Amino acid sequence: MSPLRRLFPVLFSLTALSVQADPAPNFKAQEIDNQVGIGYGLALADVDGDAKTDILLCDKSAIVWYQNPTWKKHVIVEKLTEKDHVCIAARDIDGDGKCEIAAGAQWNPADTVDSGAVFYLVPPADRTQPWKPVQLSHEPTTHRMKWVRNQAGRYDLIVVPLHGRGNKNGEGAGVRVLAYHKPDDVTQPWNTTLVTDAMHMTHNLDIVPAASSTEAESILLCGKEGVMRLDPSEKGWRTHWITQHDAANGLKGAGEVRWGAFSGGQPYVATIEPMHGNQAVIYTPPADGPKDGPWQRHVLDETLIDGHAIACYDYLGLNNRQIVVGWRSHHKIGDKVGVKLFYTTKEDGNGWQQYLLDDNTMACEDAVGTDLDGDRDVDIIAAGRATKNLKIYWNQRQ
Numbered sequence: 001m002s003p004l005r006r007l008f009p010v011l012f013s014l015t016a017l018s019v020q021a022d023p024a025p026n027f028k029a030q031e032i033d034n035q036v037g038i039g040y041g042l043a044l045a046d047v048d049g050d051a052k053t054d055i056l057l058c059d060k061s062a063i064v065w066y067q068n069p070t071w072k073k074h075v076i077v078e079k080l081t082e083k084d085h086v087c088i089a090a091r092d093i094d095g096d097g098k099c100e101i102a103a104g105a106q107w108n109p110a111d112t113v114d115s116g117a118v119f120y121l122v123p124p125a126d127r128t129q130p131w132k133p134v135q136l137s138h139e140p141t142t143h144r145m146k147w148v149r150n151q152a153g154r155y156d157l158i159v160v161p162l163h164g165r166g167n168k169n170g171e172g173a174g175v176r177v178l179a180y181h182k183p184d185d186v187t188q189p190w191n192t193t194l195v196t197d198a199m200h201m202t203h204n205l206d207i208v209p210a211a212s213s214t215e216a217e218s219i220l221l222c223g224k225e226g227v228m229r230l231d232p233s234e235k236g237w238r239t240h241w242i243t244q245h246d247a248a249n250g251l252k253g254a255g256e257v258r259w260g261a262f263s264g265g266q267p268y269v270a271t272i273e274p275m276h277g278n279q280a281v282i283y284t285p286p287a288d289g290p291k292d293g294p295w296q297r298h299v300l301d302e303t304l305i306d307g308h309a310i311a312c313y314d315y316l317g318l319n320n321r322q323i324v325v326g327w328r329s330h331h332k333i334g335d336k337v338g339v340k341l342f343y344t345t346k347e348d349g350n351g352w353q354q355y356l357l358d359d360n361t362m363a364c365e366d367a368v369g370t371d372l373d374g375d376r377d378v379d380i381i382a383a384g385r386a387t388k389n390l391k392i393y394w395n396q397r398q
Helices: 002-023
Strands: 025-032 040-047 055-056 062-067 072-078 089-090 100-105 117-123 132-136 144-150 155-161 175-182 191-198 202-208 218-223 226-233 236-244 256-260 268-273 279-284 296-301 307-312 322-327 339-343 353-360 362-369 378-384 390-395
Touching: 025 353, 040 089, 040 378, 055 089, 055 100, 055 390, 072 117, 072 362, 100 144, 100 155, 117 144, 117 155, 132 175, 144 202, 155 202, 191 226, 218 256, 256 307, 256 322, 268 307, 268 322, 279 307, 279 322, 296 339, 322 362, 339 362, 353 390
Parallel strands: 089 144, 202 256, 307 362
Antiparallel strands: 025 390, 040 055, 055 062, 062 072, 089 100, 100 117, 117 132, 144 155, 155 175, 175 191, 202 218, 218 226, 226 236, 256 268, 268 279, 279 296, 307 322, 322 339, 339 353, 362 378, 378 390
16 A cells, blocks of 8 residues: 555544534524514424424514525514513424414513413414414413423423512512413313412523423423423422522522433533523533432523523534523623524533624524524524514534
8 A cells, every 4th residue: 555545544534533623613694684673582483384494583563484495574463462572482283294373472571460461373374474363361471482292292382471470579479380281272261280380580491302202391491599390290290400599509590591412412401690691501410310409500601791592402513512692781781792602522511612603793682593404504593682683693514
């Protein structure tokens, strides 16, 4: 064998090691809407049944969707209530390839008695046309919602208020998180069951994926008292605290929460702390696996200004922990806003690096991730509050 031929495998090995050591994040931003009112919440689902993931946005006075791949904007409903819309849930819950949609509105966090509204939205034959809202019962300060698969294989709408009924300054009654059970006739009353009322101020939730597509899903819930995992059982929802916050440990609650996992590795939970806070935090279970005790807390960043978005996916193909965090600087006008990617190439989960996705053109209210163009890389979608925009950050990894 010639010396040159012997060298090729060595060169190849060195190149492979270099790529593995430095994944070199590379994203290209595309603004698809510069007329967003507030952009309270995002969802990803196939709206029209063409097997492409569309983007849905809960905006101040409209619920809209952007059609993949043209990103043409379609209005689902407008002005459901006098006050702002605040949240959206979208998922195909009946297996027909098209999503069902619910929305929350009448947003007034100061009114813990009469505010809030929950709607199921009935689609027309042509889903680009306006949908018909059906108003459901609700607790005050409706704030977040998701469709979650139950033990019977059906889907419940989990709705999370910000405050308990009649609360003042986060004190008083517990927040009543409800599961809405969809009837065959959606215009009839929806039965509800209590998921938990253990927190006195909540802010967000996430779905913990089940081991298979037929098993029930669990929930992560964050708020004033920390982060809990809620697992469905025949006797109701079983509570496991990932972290509990109180005056004794000096922790002041969590505002955003997301579940993370990678193939063959331990799961993790990412948060922003406190509510609308400055810290990006990751919680990991003990090395021998998740237990019923608290997880280990690691602060990744303490420089966020009004952190309000978090999304965990394998953006870089590392099969490791990677977290996107967005902040909006809503209460400190003049400070920079943006979006960061935190990632590590270390198998032990240490050695975190940062990559600035957006420097001061995205006052991030919410962020989500999915493969929008079928190239098997996770793209990032973010909605801006003060910047009044919606952006796709296209992943250029390949």
